[in-house]
Amino acid sequence: MMRNPLAVYKSLREMGILGMNQRNAEFIQLYNPRKFFPLVDNKMLTKKLALQVGIGVPELYAVVEIEHQISQMHELLKQYPSFVIKPAHGSGGTGIVVIKGRRGENYLRSDGTIMTPDDLNFHVSNTLSGLYSLGGSSDAAMIEYCVEFDPLFQDVSYQGVPDIRVIVFLGYPVMAMVRLPTRQSSGKANLHQGAVGVGIDLHTGVTRSAVHLNQIAKIHPDTGAVVDGLVIPHWENLLVYCARCFELTGLGYIGVDIVLDKNKGPMMLEMNARPGLAIQIANQTGLLPRLEQIKRVAVEKRTPEERVRFTLDSIL
Amino acid sequence: MNYKKHLIILSIILTGLALWSFFYKVTVLHLPLSSADTSTLWTVEARVHFDALNKPVKVNFTVPPEQPYFARLDESFVSRKYGSTIAKSGDNRVSTLSIRRASDAQTLYYRAQFYVDETHLGPTLSNNGMNNRTVFEGAKLSASHTLINQVRESSADNLTFAAGLVHSLLNTSDGNASILLDRNFSTQNIAKTAQALLLGPTKQEGPNITTRLVYGFKLTDDVETRKNIPLDIYLAVWDETKKTWHYINPNSAAIGLPHNFLIWQYGDEPFISVEGGRDPSISFSFTQQLQPTLSIAQEAAFKSRSFLIDFSLFSLPLQTQELYQVLIMIPLGALVVLLMRSFIGIQTFGTFMPVLIALAFRETDLLYGILLFTLIVTIGLSLRFYLEHLKLLLIPRLSVVLSGVILIMMVLSIISHRMGLSHGISFALFPMVIITMTIERMSIEWEERNPWEAIQQAIGSLICATLSYLVMTNSIAEHILFVFPELILLVIVLMLWLGHYHGYRLSELFRFKDLVKK
Numbered sequence: 001m002m003r004n005p006l007a008v009y010k011s012l013r014e015m016g017i018l019g020m021n022q023r024n025a026e027f028i029q030l031y032n033p034r035k036f037f038p039l040v041d042n043k044m045l046t047k048k049l050a051l052q053v054g055i056g057v058p059e060l061y062a063v064v065e066i067e068h069q070i071s072q073m074h075e076l077l078k079q080y081p082s083f084v085i086k087p088a089h090g091s092g093g094t095g096i097v098v099i100k101g102r103r104g105e106n107y108l109r110s111d112g113t114i115m116t117p118d119d120l121n122f123h124v125s126n127t128l129s130g131l132y133s134l135g136g137s138s139d140a141a142m143i144e145y146c147v148e149f150d151p152l153f154q155d156v157s158y159q160g161v162p163d164i165r166v167i168v169f170l171g172y173p174v175m176a177m178v179r180l181p182t183r184q185s186s187g188k189a190n191l192h193q194g195a196v197g198v199g200i201d202l203h204t205g206v207t208r209s210a211v212h213l214n215q216i217a218k219i220h221p222d223t224g225a226v227v228d229g230l231v232i233p234h235w236e237n238l239l240v241y242c243a244r245c246f247e248l249t250g251l252g253y254i255g256v257d258i259v260l261d262k263n264k265g266p267m268m269l270e271m272n273a274r275p276g277l278a279i280q281i282a283n284q285t286g287l288l289p290r291l292e293q294i295k296r297v298a299v300e301k302r303t304p305e306e307r308v309r310f311t312l313d314s315i316l
Numbered sequence: 317m318n319y320k321k322h323l324i325i326l327s328i329i330l331t332g333l334a335l336w337s338f339f340y341k342v343t344v345l346h347l348p349l350s351s352a353d354t355s356t357l358w359t360v361e362a363r364v365h366f367d368a369l370n371k372p373v374k375v376n377f378t379v380p381p382e383q384p385y386f387a388r389l390d391e392s393f394v395s396r397k398y399g400s401t402i403a404k405s406g407d408n409r410v411s412t413l414s415i416r417r418a419s420d421a422q423t424l425y426y427r428a429q430f431y432v433d434e435t436h437l438g439p440t441l442s443n444n445g446m447n448n449r450t451v452f453e454g455a456k457l458s459a460s461h462t463l464i465n466q467v468r469e470s471s472a473d474n475l476t477f478a479a480g481l482v483h484s485l486l487n488t489s490d491g492n493a494s495i496l497l498d499r500n501f502s503t504q505n506i507a508k509t510a511q512a513l514l515l516g517p518t519k520q521e522g523p524n525i526t527t528r529l530v531y532g533f534k535l536t537d538d539v540e541t542r543k544n545i546p547l548d549i550y551l552a553v554w555d556e557t558k559k560t561w562h563y564i565n566p567n568s569a570a571i572g573l574p575h576n577f578l579i580w581q582y583g584d585e586p587f588i589s590v591e592g593g594r595d596p597s598i599s600f601s602f603t604q605q606l607q608p609t610l611s612i613a614q615e616a617a618f619k620s621r622s623f624l625i626d627f628s629l630f631s632l633p634l635q636t637q638e639l640y641q642v643l644i645m646i647p648l649g650a651l652v653v654l655l656m657r658s659f660i661g662i663q664t665f666g667t668f669m670p671v672l673i674a675l676a677f678r679e680t681d682l683l684y685g686i687l688l689f690t691l692i693v694t695i696g697l698s699l700r701f702y703l704e705h706l707k708l709l710l711i712p713r714l715s716v717v718l719s720g721v722i723l724i725m726m727v728l729s730i731i732s733h734r735m736g737l738s739h740g741i742s743f744a745l746f747p748m749v750i751i752t753m754t755i756e757r758m759s760i761e762w763e764e765r766n767p768w769e770a771i772q773q774a775i776g777s778l779i780c781a782t783l784s785y786l787v788m789t790n791s792i793a794e795h796i797l798f799v800f801p802e803l804i805l806l807v808i809v810l811m812l813w814l815g816h817y818h819g820y821r822l823s824e825l826f827r828f829k830d831l832v833k834k
Contacts, residue, residue, distance in 0.1 A: 281828065
C-alpha cells in the first residue's frame with residue numbers, strides 16, 4: 001500500500017499538516033524563548049505560577065528534595081488515601097507513580113500492582129538523582145493530589161488518567177484532543193504507545209472520531225464504549241485556563257494538559273513547550289491553517305477570555 | 317527576511333574562502349587530490365675531489381641553476397667543516413666552499429632533490445653567449461664559406477640555420493666539415509666549431525648568431541644509482557624575437573632538450589676551480605625514488621613559506637596530525653546524522669551518539685563493531701535490569717554498569733583473541749561511558765515507554781552509526797579533508813542550508829499517510 005511519497009507530501013502540504021521540522025523551526029524556535037522553558041520544565045514552578053493566575057492545579061502535598069527526607073515521607077503520606085509522585089523535571093510522562101490505596105504497609109498502584117515502602121523509596125531516590133529529568137540533572141519529587149477523574153471518561157479509559165491536550169498558540173487554543181489510556185498503552189496517555197486520541201470540536205467541546213494506532217476508531221479498544229459525541233464539561237472554562245497559560249509562561253506555542261476532576265473541575269497538570277504532532281491525527285486536521293489564522297489576528301491585544309471567545313466562534 | 321540575507325552572505329563568504337584556499341593549494345602548491353598519487357624524486361649528487369695543500373682552501377663549483385620543468389626540493393653539502401655559500405653568477409649558480417686550512421685528499425658532496433613540476437617556469441635567462449670570434453684562414457676559410465652558404469640556402473631562421481650547420485658538421489663524409497673540425501668529430505669540438513661559425517669571424521661578416529653551450533644530464537627512471545655520469549653538451553641558440561634559448565643536440569642536430577634533462581651549467585666556464593688545492597675533479601650521480609606526491613608537495617609548500625601551509629595540519633606533530641585525520645571527518649558524520657534525523661526521521665539515542673559509535677567502529681571494523689555493540693548493550697542491559705532488584709541509587713548503579721561494561725569488553729577481547737579473531741583486542745576507543753549511558757537510557761525507555769521503542773532507537777542509532785562510519789572512513793574523503801580542511805566550510809554551508817528545510821521527514825509521510833486517505 002505504498003503510495004508515491006511525493007503525492008503524499010503534496011497532500012499533506014495541502015491539508016496544512018505541521019511537520020516536525022517546521023514545528024521546531026517556525027513555531028518553537030520563533031515563539032518559545034528558551035529562557036522561559038524552565039517555567040514549564042519545572043513542574044513545581046508551573047504549579048506555583050498557575051495558582052497565582054487562577055488556574056486550577058492538583059494540590060501539592062509534599063516535595064522531597066533530598067535523600068534524607070525520603071524516610072519521613074511515609075509518615076506524611078499517611079493522611080492521604082491516594083496520591084501521585086512525579087519528578088519536578090520529568091519529561092514525556094516518565095517517572096510518574098500513581099498510588100490508589102494501601103494494602104497494609106504497602107501501596108497499591110493504579111495498575112493494580114503492589115509497591116513496598118522500599119520500592120517507593122527506591123523510586124523517589126531515582127527521581128532525586130535525576131533518572132527521569134531532562135539532561136539527568138538532580139531533581140525533586142513532587143507528591144500531589146491524585147485526580148479522581150470525571151465519570152464522563154469512566155467507560156472510555158483503561159486504568160490511568162485520561163487527559164485533554166490543548167495546543168495553545170499565542171494564547172489562542174487552536175486544537176484539542178482527549179487522550180484515553182488503553183491496556184496496550186499500560187495506562188499511559190501517549191498516542192504512539194497505544195492510547196486512543198479523540199479529536200475535540202473546539203467550538204462545542206464535543207468529542208469526534210478517534211484514532212487508535214493510526215486507525216480511525218469509534219469505540220475504545222478495551223471497554224468497547226463509544227468515544228465520539230462526549231460533551232466535555234466546563235469547556236469554555238477549560239479553554240480559558242489554557243489561554244491563560246500564555247501569559248503565565250510567555251511561551252507562544254505550547255501544549256497544555258488538562259484533567260477533569262470529578263469534584264474540582266478542570267485542572268492543569270502540566271505544560272509542554274514541545275507539544276507533539278499526533279493531535280493532528282486525532283483531529284484528522286492540519287494545524288497550519290489555524291496557526292496562520294491566529295498569526296493574523298494575534299496582532300490585537302486580547303484578554304484570555306476574549307481569545308477563547310474567538311476560538312469558540314471563529315476558529316477554522 | 318533578515319536571516320536569509322545573512323545566510324546567503326555567509327554562504328558566499330564561506331564558499332569563497334573554501335574554494336579559494338582549495339584551488340590555491342591545488343594549482344599553486346600542487347597538493348594532490350588523491351593520496352595514491354606518487355611522483356618521482358631524484359637525488360642528484362656532485363662529488364668534488366682534490367688534494368689540499370695545507371693552506372686556506374676555497375673551492376668553487378657550479379650547482380644546477382633554477383630551471384624550468386624541474387623544481388628543487390632541497391639541497392645540501394656534505395662537507396665536514398667547510399663553510400658553504402651559493403651565489404648566482406650570470407644564469408648559473410656557483411657554490412663556494414671554504415676552510416681555513418686543509419691538507420691531503422678532500423672529498424666534498426653536493427646533494428639536491430628535484431621533482432618534475434610542469435608548471436615551474438624557471439628564471440628569465442640572459443642572452444649572454446660566447447663572444448670569442450674565431451678567424452678561419454686558408455682551407456678552413458673557404459670551407460666555412462661553402463658550408464655556411466649551403467646551410468643558409470636551406471634554412472628559414474637562426475635556429476634552423478644552426479641546426480642545419482650542426483647537421484652538416486656531423487656529416488663525416490663532407491670534406492668541408494672534416495677540414496673545419498680538423499677531423500676531430502667529438503661532440504665538444506662539433507659544438508664549439510658550430511659556435512664559432514654561427515658567430516662569424518667579424519661583426520660585419522656575420523652571421524652574428526649568439527650561442528652558448530649547456531651542460532647537464534638526463535634523469536632517467538633507473539632504480540639503481542647512476543654513478544659517474546658524463547655531462548652532455550647542448551648547443552643553445554638565442555632567439556632574439558622570443559628572447560629565449562633554443563637547444564640543439566650536437567650529436568644529432570635534433571632541436572630541443574631531451575625529456576627530464578637537468579641543466580647543470582650554462583656556458584663554457586670550468587665546472588670547478590680550487591684555490592689552495594690541486595687536481596680538482598667533479599663527478600655526478602643521481603638516484604631516483606618514488607614518493608607520495610603529497611609529501612613532496614608538502615615539503616615544497618613548506619619551502620614556499622605559504623601561510624596556508626604554515627597554518628595547515630601538516631605543521632603539527634605527526635601524532636597530532638593522526639588525531640586530526642580522524643577528527644576532521646566528524647563533521648561529515650554529523651552531516652549524515654543531520655540528514656538521517658531531519659530528512660529521514662530516524663530516531664537515535666542522543667543527538668550525536670551515532671557519530672561516537674561510528675568513531676568506535678573505526679577501531680573494530682564495521683561488522684565486528686555492530687556485533688560487539690549489540691552484544692555489549694544486550695549484556696549491559698541485562699545487568700542493568702538485574703541491578704534494578706538491588707535498589708541502588710542512580711550514580712552507583714551507573715558506576716556498576718560502567719565497570720560491568722568494561723569487564724564485558726575485556727572478556728570479549730580475550731575470547732575473540734583465543735578464537736583467533738584479531739579485531740577483538742583493539743577497541744580501546746570504544747566509548748564505554750557512552751555505551752553505559754546508552755544502556756541506562758535504553759532501560760528507561762524500555763520500562764517507561766515500551767521495549768519496541770527502545771529497540772527502534774537502538775537500531776536507528778546503529779543505522780546512523782553505520783552510515784556515518786562508511787562516510788567517515790571513505791579514504792578519498794579522508795585524504796581530501798585532511799589536505800584541504802577548508803572544505804569543511806563547504807560542509808558547514810551545506811548544513812546551514814539543510815537547517816532551513818522545514819518540510820516533512822520521510823517518516824512523517826508514513827505517520828500521516830492515513831490522513832491523506834480521506
